[in-house]
Amino acid sequence: MQEAATTPRPQIASCPHLAAKESAPDIMLWVVGALAPAAVWAVWNMGSTAGTVFIVSIVSCLGTEALWNYLAKRPQTLMDWSALVTAILLAMTLPPRTPWWMVLAGGVVAIGLGKMLFGGLGWNLFNPALVGRAMITISWAGVLAVQKVPGGWFQGIDVAETGGLDAINGATRLAIAAADRAAEGGYGFDLGAQFEPLLFRNLEGCIGEVSAALLILGGLVLILKGIIDWRIPAGYIGTVAVLSGLCGSQGFLDEAIFNVLAGGVLLGAFFMATDYVTSPMTKTGRLVFACGCGLINCVGRFYGPMPESTTFAILFMNGLVPLIDRSLRPRTYGWVSKRE
């Protein structure tokens, strides 16, 4: 063809010839952005001790992924930014005083065992950040229990006095409530007075619990941006609210609000349970999954041995995702349902 010299030569490819702008790295960076306000506020208030946890977690998670890819001779995948999301989430589920080596080990387990061993992004069954956290919770509960929460944060509660797992589960108020429930008395504090610190500046518990308001803000941004499905946070938080209202002894509304704001429910509902890879792909499935998370979370809180159970509630439901996906498939156009 003579024209080829003068006219630009078109490329060929199969249709469709257009693609949406939003790519996987964009999505991951939006999640990072949505977590940023709470993370920054935590470091601002808790100081370098929380900052260290973030840095160690990021180095550990990204380093593990890079090393794994290098050893497995696979293309580097750091630039999909999913390891960064895992790193930030892992840090936010840990208390600020977590020793650096513990965070390091958590990152290695989160990425190595939780993600890369399954085949990398998209193939893992369980939320990697929660796998890391679960490992820390189970392995070093004793080490954390003797850590003192730094004075001046709240009231310098001695972790050892309030129950071994409080610090690691980061639900100090929840722990007190659980202990009081176990003693079959009223709570040693006023529920209503907790709402404001829990919403705006809470220095008990995990890094990510610093401000419920900022977590909700980040979650709403992701919902409005169409990145996460509202069904998961709505189903999760709704179930927790209703069940705590019913199970609690301090009045429906107070118990409902307190149990949603305290502990890991908001971080879990907006950022953990919504993880694409480990949550169902059908809309009904997501509701079922979310309600299951809420149910197990509440059962764990009110009747379990630990004051908080967000981690294990979500991990348990992660394991059911393949079953949920298989049993709640959408009806295809033109197919009649079995009942007809």
Added chain:
Amino acid sequence: MTAPLPERLFIPMSQHLGAPCAASVSVGDRVERGQVIGDVDAMVSAPIHSPVAGEVAAIGTQLTPGGQRVPTVEIVPDEEQDFESFVPVPEADDPRDIVRAAGIVGLGGAAFPSHVKLRPPHDMPIDTVILNGCECESFLTCDDRLMRERPERVVAGARHIKDIVGASRVVIGIEDNKPEAYQSVSARAGGDVEVLSLPTAYPQGAEKQLIWTVLGKEVPRGKLPAATGALVHNVATAVAIADAIEHRRPLMERIVTVTGSVERPANYLALFGTPVELLIETSGGLSANVGRVIAGGPMTGAALADLSVPVVKGTSGVVALESGQTAPAVSDDQPCIRCARCADACPISLEPFAIGVYANRGDWDGSEVYRALDCIECGCCSYVCPTRRPLVQLIRRAKHALMQRGSRP
């Protein structure tokens, strides 16, 4: 705008779905405008007419926009052309025979012979005729222009189709991003033709989706759309049918949208056989950083390697996309992050991610369980995928393998 008369027309003998035509002229023959130059005695086929008066210069083969190389009649047109006159198609008692003789096929892009659709099976009476004024794809504006400029012909075609199949109702569905078309067609419609404004949504121009939007009925799987009592025709096809029945005019030209990264985007009335590159030249040529040139729309059209291919009956548009504008080249093995955007986007509620995983492994049983064969190949799943997995391409691979082993939708 009328496209310029090319020096030579390349008229493929297969411009429709179904049996290809055999050339009925020889090299050196004189042909008149509207004269039959190719036909075949088959039910699913449509004859082909010369769009010009001229001389048959050669009979060779030519690549079509669809990518097949088919026998082609090459005609050198006379310098003086009378575009007002043509050889009329023969009179017939049954209007469907006139539609066949006029060579009319679906002008939305599928190019299925229209007379076949006008003869639905006897056990499937048609109660509603739906005219598709949705414009099958973004970028294309050929139907929009037709509805704005020739609304009375659209309405006339609607009435003819309704009468032919004995329907009680005829609806012209127009998406709400074409208000001028809606107004001009509504103004001509009268009481017997309904004009509906539909929300704009790709792929509403697809038959099954349009039936669902207009009637709220689903075409049962494996059945003809006629099973819902609906018959869908494109507005341009309706105009061609009206012209054939009233004026015995054969199909010799169509409206082609030329748009994208060309200097002067336009809709052309182009004779069949006009090389695509002539239309692009008339529009000012391609921009320097052109990526792909597509025959049809950007979601389902074919990227052209050779711009000398001719306009055929199914060529609704020529879309030039800049290289930064196109989807990235298909690369394998990007992971699925299970975001479910593909499932949300699928107009028939398939789960493309699952078919994609099975197809990638060559597991055709799995693909079939996830109903790969129901896929209408609109491309929405590939479009939305944030890791750019070639989902519709993988589904096509699964469909192909399943059809080969005898599975049917």
